[in-house]
Amino acid sequence: MPETFAGLPELPKxxxxxxxxxxxxxxxxxxxxxxxxxxxxxxxxETAIEEAQRCLQCKEQPCVAGCPVxxxxxxxxxxxxxxxxxxxxxxxxxxxTLPAICGRVCPQEDQCEQVCVTGKKFKPVAIGRLERFxxxxxxxxxxxxxxxxxxxxxxxxxxxxxxxxxxxxxxELARMGxxxxxxxxxxxxxxxxxxxxxxxxxxxxxxxxxIANLERxxxxxxxxxxVGKTATVHELFHEMGYDAxxxxxxxxxxxxxxxxxxxxxxxLSANExxxxxxxxxxxxxxxxxxxxxxxxxxxxxxSGNVAMDCLRCAKRLGAEEVICVYRRxxxxxxxxxxxxxxxxxxxxxxxxxxxxxxxxxxxxxxxxGMRIQRMELGEPDSxxxxxxxxxxxxxxxxxxxxxxxxxxxxxxxxxTRTTPGLELNRHGCIVVDKETQMSSIPGVFAGGDIVTGAAxxxxxxxxGKQAAAAIHQWLGKLERGxxxxxxxxxxxxx
Numbered sequence: 159m160p161e162t163f164a165g166l167p168e169l170p171k172x173x174x175x176x177x178x179x180x181x182x183x184x185x186x187x188x189x190x191x192x193x194x195x196x197x198x199x200x201x202x203x204e205t206a207i208e209e210a211q212r213c214l215q216c217k218e219q220p221c222v223a224g225c226p227v228x229x230x231x232x233x234x235x236x237x238x239x240x241x242x243x244x245x246x247x248x249x250x251x252x253x254x255t256l257p258a259i260c261g262r263v264c265p266q267e268d269q270c271e272q273v274c275v276t277g278k279k280f281k282p283v284a285i286g287r288l289e290r291f292x293x294x295x296x297x298x299x300x301x302x303x304x305x306x307x308x309x310x311x312x313x314x315x316x317x318x319x320x321x322x323x324x325x326x327x328x329x330e331l332a333r334m335g336x337x338x339x340x341x342x343x344x345x346x347x348x349x350x351x352x353x354x355x356x357x358x359x360x361x362x363x364x365x366x367x368x369i370a371n372l373e374r375x376x377x378x379x380x381x382x383x384x385v386g387k388t389a390t391v392h393e394l395f396h397e398m399g400y401d402a403x404x405x406x407x408x409x410x411x412x413x414x415x416x417x418x419x420x421x422x423x424x425x426l427s428a429n430e431x432x433x434x435x436x437x438x439x440x441x442x443x444x445x446x447x448x449x450x451x452x453x454x455x456x457x458x459x460x461s462g463n464v465a466m467d468c469l470r471c472a473k474r475l476g477a478e479e480v481i482c483v484y485r486r487x488x489x490x491x492x493x494x495x496x497x498x499x500x501x502x503x504x505x506x507x508x509x510x511x512x513x514x515x516x517x518x519x520x521x522x523x524x525x526x527g528m529r530i531q532r533m534e535l536g537e538p539d540s541x542x543x544x545x546x547x548x549x550x551x552x553x554x555x556x557x558x559x560x561x562x563x564x565x566x567x568x569x570x571x572x573x574t575r576t577t578p579g580l581e582l583n584r585h586g587c588i589v590v591d592k593e594t595q596m597s598s599i600p601g602v603f604a605g606g607d608i609v610t611g612a613a614x615x616x617x618x619x620x621x622g623k624q625a626a627a628a629i630h631q632w633l634g635k636l637e638r639g640x641x642x643x644x645x646x647x648x649x650x651x652x
Contacts (some may be wrong), residue, residue: 164294165343165453169211169216170290172324174211174212174213174214175212175276175279175280175593177208177212178209178281179209179210179212179281179282179283180201180205180287182199182284182287183197183199184197184198184199185197185199187224187503187504188585190358190369191473191505191547192474192476192503193358193439194358195356195357195358196331196357196359197358197500198262198290198357199285200291201288201291201296201567202292203241203243203295206243206291207239207241207529208582209283209287209374209536209552210236210238210283210288211239212283212630213232213235213239213276213283213396214275214276215236216232216275219231220273220274220638221283222276224269224270224272226269226616226619226620227253227260227614227619227620228253229250229253229254229270230252230253231620233249234246234250234288234289234392235285235288235604236248238288238292243291243295243299244296244299244301244503244549245291246292246293247292247293247296247303247422250289250292250293251303252305254304254352254619255326255329255368255371255372256322256326256329256368256619257289257290257292257293257298258294258364258367259290259351259360259364259368259615260286260292260294260616261286261287261289261290261293261294261616262286262290262360263283263295263355263360263615264614264615265494265614266285266286267282267312267494267495267496269616271283274287274344276476282467288524293572295349297364297367302371304371304374305333306333307333307334307375308334310336310337311335311336311337311633313336313633313637314336314337314339314400314401315331315336315338315339315340315398315402315403316319316394316398316400317331317338317403317404317406317635318341318385318391318403318404318407319340319341319343319405319406319407319408319608320340320342320347320348320350320369320379320392320406321348321349321406321618322349322606322622323404323406323408323605323606323607323608323618323622323625324340324348324349324404324437324618324622325348325349325369325372325618326493326618326620327404327605327620327625327626328340328372328377328622329372329624329626330622330623330626331626332375333375333642334626334630336629336630337376338376338378339387340377340378340379340381341380341383341394342379342381342383343384343407343439344381344489346381346437347369347379347381348365349364349406349408349529350363350410352431353432353437353458354432354435354436354464354467355431355432355436356435356436356467356470356471358470359467359497359586376453377438384572385407385572385573386573386577389575390576390579391577391599391615392577395601401633401643402603402633402636403602404595404600404603404604404625404626405573405597405604405608406604406605406618406622407570407572407608408569408570408608408618409567409569409607409608410429410567410614411567411568411569411570412563412567412570413429413565413567414427414565415563415565417516417517418516418517418562419516419518419519419525420517422517422518422523422616423519423524423525424559424560425517425525425560425561426450426560426563427562427563427564427568428458428460428464428468428563428564428567428620430469431450431468431562432468432471434449435450435471440475441471450475452472452477453474453477453559453560454477454478455479455556455557455558455559455560455582456481456558456559456560456561456562456641457481457482457483457514457558457562458480458481458482458483458516458561458562459474459483459484459564459565459567459616460483460484460563460564460565461486461491461492461508462493463492463493463494463497464612465482465493465564465569466486466493466494466495466497466501466574467606467632468554468562469506470500470501471570472560473504473505473506477560480505480506481506481507481508481509481556481558482506482508483509483512483514483528483532484508485510485511485512485513485546486511486535487509487510487535487593488508488545490544501519504622511532511533511535511546512530512533513531513533513546514530514532514533514561515530515553516528516531516599517558517561522558522612525558525560526557526559527556527557527558528555528558529553529554529555530555530605531548531549531553532549532553533546533548533549534546534549535547536546543585563586566611568585568611568612568614569585569588569607569608569611570589570642571611574586574610576587577602579599580598580599581597581598581599581601585611587608587609587611588608588610589609590603593608594624594625594628594631595625596623596628596632600632600641600642601643603610603624603625603628603629603632604624604625605621606618609621
């Protein structure tokens with residue numbers, strides 16, 4: 159029988175289905191709640207090779223169609239199976255420039271793994287874990303697979319926002335030979351990857367590594383540059399000389415509930431809380447300058463991935479009691495299954511079928527408690543989920559020191575308000591052509607959460623990649639004189 163790396167046997171296809179899916183090694187719950195180190199520890203080479211053998215290399219390849227950026231999944235997994243980790247990473251990077259990030263935070267269970275043929279009768283191949291493995295192997299080995307970039311085209315493209323959509327769009331355009339500049343409003347590049355996702359899920363050294371590779375491709379990154387204030391979209395075109403612009407500013411405007419008491423001290427949006435903890439490194443206070451005040455009892459309203467991050471951060475920051483308040487049941491929770499399970503393992507108190515009615519405070523203006531309404535599920539609403547219905551007379555109160563509101567976020571209006579002619583939908587998101595990602599202004603493209611509303615990292619990356627291809631075509635038409643540089647009627651509006 160032929161052997162692969164480390165002397166592991168290469169099994170016949172008929173025996174591959176007998177291999178159980180390998181769990182992800184991780185810190186024990188009692189240990190990890192005391193630190194911000196990464197929870198998931200990653201596969202060993204031997205585990206990765208054995209897991210890779212579970213892939214049947216089927217001809218239909220539905221996993222590729224299930225990947226928003228179109229990674230050749232069977233090909234990179236087969237290279238892992240053969241022990242060619244460098245080749246596997248190079249194969250992934252043909253279509254995905256952020257594999258170490260995607261392998262950690264993308265919901266593979268709802269995308270590529272959901273349609274895995276092995277998963278029809280058994281557990282699907284651990285595609286995301288294998289992607290993470292080869293990305294981590296590359297970082298540890300120093301054998302960096304850098305994509306080849308075409309000669310300079312003579313065109314300049316501005317990317318507004320350095321989140322996953324902007325980073326992906328920039329990488330694709332750099333490959334095509336265009337000069338790319340990313341404009342980031344914060345002092346550090348990475349967008350939601352650095353301010354929103356905690357260290358224990360996505361170490362910031364990994365984001366820094368991926369961004370450094372982008373700079374090696376020739377991409378310029380300008381931080382502390384607020385498009386809409388420092389310069390408008392109009393000025394990027396007509397004073398700074400860019401030929402096309404991609405808007406990837408994300409969804410950073412927090413939503414609140416509109417219930418009494420939300421103005422008390424100790425009520426935070428998830429964005430503010432996570433930005434303090436992650437970007438400003440409050441978890442290292444006082445070694446870092448930014449503190450975060452929690453108290454003994456913390457309530458997080460919501461049950462999506464952002465809520466899970468808030469709950470688990472609060473636990474690590476020393477809160478004795480951390481409560482999740484969600485008006486539907488566990489089955490309707492929008493969080494990833496593994497993040498929900500990890501939160502449960504870490505001792506989070508989940509109050510399902512519970513809706514906050516009012517937040518209480520004292521004379522000094524600080525939060526002291528919350529009134530909660532018990533709910534039951536009624537008929538389905540427009541989303542197809544059963545509507546939560548209040549149970550009469552079921553209200554109760556709990557003492558609380560801090561309330562974190564994690565019920566979603568929308569697009570920041572700074573860029574859109576200062577760009578006349580830009581069509582928006584009723585939610586304030588940019589309207590784009592579904593095929594090209596071009597907005598109502600020729601030459602201005604957009605993608606990610608600024609278009610869809612809050613969604614996933616990988617969907618934002620897919621939009622950035624799609625937009626890059628369309629921008630490349632636009633620049634070709636500009637060269638041939640088939641289109642003209644866009645002209646906005648007014649440089650800015652108040």
